[in-house]
Amino acid sequence: MADGESSGEANPWTTHDTSIAYENQWIRVEHNNVTTPGGSPGVYGVIRYANRAVGVVPIDDEGYTWLVGQYRYPIDEYSWELPEGGSPYGESLEDAARRELSEETGLTAGVFTPLFADVALSNSVNDERAYAFVATELTPGVSAPDDTEDLKVWRLPLDDAITMVLDGRITDAFSIMMLLHLAAQRENGK
Amino acid sequence: MADGESSGEANPWTTHDTSIAYENQWIRVEHNNVTTPGGSPGVYGVIRYANRAVGVVPIDDEGYTWLVGQYRYPIDEYSWELPEGGSPYGESLEDAARRELSEETGLTAGVFTPLFADVALSNSVNDERAYAFVATELTPGVSAPDDTEDLKVWRLPLDDAITMVLDGRITDAFSIMMLLHLAAQRENGK
Numbered sequence: 256m257a258d259g260e261s262s263g264e265a266n267p268w269t270t271h272d273t274s275i276a277y278e279n280q281w282i283r284v285e286h287n288n289v290t291t292p293g294g295s296p297g298v299y300g301v302i303r304y305a306n307r308a309v310g311v312v313p314i315d316d317e318g319y320t321w322l323v324g325q326y327r328y329p330i331d332e333y334s335w336e337l338p339e340g341g342s343p344y345g346e347s348l349e350d351a352a353r354r355e356l357s358e359e360t361g362l363t364a365g366v367f368t369p370l371f372a373d374v375a376l377s378n379s380v381n382d383e384r385a386y387a388f389v390a391t392e393l394t395p396g397v398s399a400p401d402d403t404e405d406l407k408v409w410r411l412p413l414d415d416a417i418t419m420v421l422d423g424r425i426t427d428a429f430s431i432m433m434l435l436h437l438a439a440q441r442e443n444g445k
Numbered sequence: 446m447a448d449g450e451s452s453g454e455a456n457p458w459t460t461h462d463t464s465i466a467y468e469n470q471w472i473r474v475e476h477n478n479v480t481t482p483g484g485s486p487g488v489y490g491v492i493r494y495a496n497r498a499v500g501v502v503p504i505d506d507e508g509y510t511w512l513v514g515q516y517r518y519p520i521d522e523y524s525w526e527l528p529e530g531g532s533p534y535g536e537s538l539e540d541a542a543r544r545e546l547s548e549e550t551g552l553t554a555g556v557f558t559p560l561f562a563d564v565a566l567s568n569s570v571n572d573e574r575a576y577a578f579v580a581t582e583l584t585p586g587v588s589a590p591d592d593t594e595d596l597k598v599w600r601l602p603l604d605d606a607i608t609m610v611l612d613g614r615i616t617d618a619f620s621i622m623m624l625l626h627l628a629a630q631r632e633n634g635k
Contacts, residue, residue: 264523266516267595277466277474279490282570284467284474292516292595300469301519302492302570326456326482327568329491333454334568341569376567376618378517378524379531380472380492383567385618402483405457421629428566428575428618435625439611442632 267292268299281305281341302381306341309351312370312413312433313338313362313390320416321360322425324407335409335419336427337434342386348372352388358399360408365392370436376428387433413437457482458489471495471531492571496531499541502560502603502623503528503552503580510606511550512615514597525599525609526617527624532576538562542578548589550598555582560626566618577623603627 269290277284287299313321322335338359342351349367356362370387377383400406413434419425420434459480467474477489503511512525528549532541539557546552560577567573590596603624609615610624 264514264516266518266521268516268518277476277490279476279488282490282492284490284492286467286469289518291593293592295592297593298469299518300467300472300474302472302474304570308567308569324454326454326458327565328456328458328479328489329570329572330565330568330574331456332565334565371613373613373616374618374621375517375520375522375524375616377498377571377573378520378617379498380494380519381567381571382519384520402485403481403487405482417629421626421633423561423563426563426565427568428564428622431564432618432621432625435622435629436611438629438632439607439625442628443611 270299276300300380302383304341304381304383306343307348307351308339308376308383308385308429309342309348309355310337310339310385310387310429310433311352311356311367311390312387312437313356313360313364313393314413315391315393318413319410320413321362322409322411322416323359324409325404332426334427335425336430339427339429348386349388352390356390357396358401359404359406361396361398362390363394363396364390365394366390370433374432385429385432387429387436389437460489466490490570492573494531494571494573496533497538497541498529498566498573498575498619499532499538499545500527500529500575500577500619500623501542501546501557501580502577502627503546503550503554503583504603505581505583508603509600510603511552512599512601512606513549514599515594522616524617525615526620529617529619538576539578542580546580547586548591549594549596551586551588552580553584553586554580555584556580560623564622575619575622577619577626579627
């Protein structure tokens with residue numbers, strides 16, 4: 256490891272006071288008055304998420320996966336993604352993965368295998384963390400999306416979904432990470 | 446492509462009114478009163494970013510890259526990442542990549558090659574978009590970090606950085622995507 260990793264990793268920011276600027280069911284916006292690492296007075300607005308992001312890559316015996324299509328309000332675009340959803344702190348991550356997979360695709364999985372954990376989706380301003388699973392031993396069923404979701408479901412070869420990352424058709428960072436992690440694992444013979 | 450892609454991709458949300466709940470130099474928080482896709486009344490808080498996220502993978506003739514270590518205030522953790530920064534809408538993305546690379550590592554690059562564009566880092570609540578470049582034909586120089594940055598710089602083999610993604614030592618989503626895109630391209634013989 257680099258010399259740099261052995262020291263100097265303490266928090267160089269000083270927080271003088273924190274106030275809540277906005278809050279709803281999903282996010283809380285904190286406004287902090289701070290001193291920066293350079294010693295200047297400053298402000299830091301931080302978005303704190305009520306939920307962790309949990310994602311699932313379902314893979315069936317034929318090597319197919321499922322994408323979910325939905326309109327994403329914040330970016331004003333339609334987006335094809337792997338099944339993903341929010342999990343309150345305290346809930347089991349695997350329970351969350353099971354619920355989101357079932358709600359969005361109708362699938363039930365016999366096995367959930369962790370793919371990665373504790374990834375920071377956008378650490379410059381928000382604290383959202385992402386956890387991913389691969390779901391196998393799949394059984395079809397009936398989906399039951401949230402009221403806030405208007406979903407389409409698409410079964411396709413996992414390789415085609417990875418191609419959709421590489422050519423830019425999948426733009427959701429969390430889905431991109433899940434699919435490229437799997438691509439890398441397969442190249443490594445796992 | 447799936448049948449689902451040919452229709453039904455219009456915005457299923459209705460926005461009744463929008464107010465600004467919080468604003469600073471980097472983000473604006475919009476509170477929207479909406480009707481959900483399911484037809485129920487609801488609210489949607491959206492974080493709009495003043496800047497696009499621009500990232501760079503510097504690669505030298507020996508196959509080494511550079512990671513930058515810094516304390517990330519929102520997640521209260523130290524994080525090793527590729528050089529990344531914010532670019533105001535209107536600025537040339539390549540100019541932004543050149544500036545961030547130079548500020549954070551001191552490197553000047555002869556060639557910037559687009560790696561991916563327009564990725565949504567966390568599309569459930571925010572509109573932040575990410576653009577990535579590979580920087581080659583590198584010349585060393587002197588770094589000049591922002592006042593808000595207290596950075597360490599680490600030169601290491603690109604393969605080692607990819608390993609740090611796969612074993613979870615790199616937790617920044619944008620860095621993860623850049624490194625796994627490169628891993629996938631190399632496996633494809635590009």
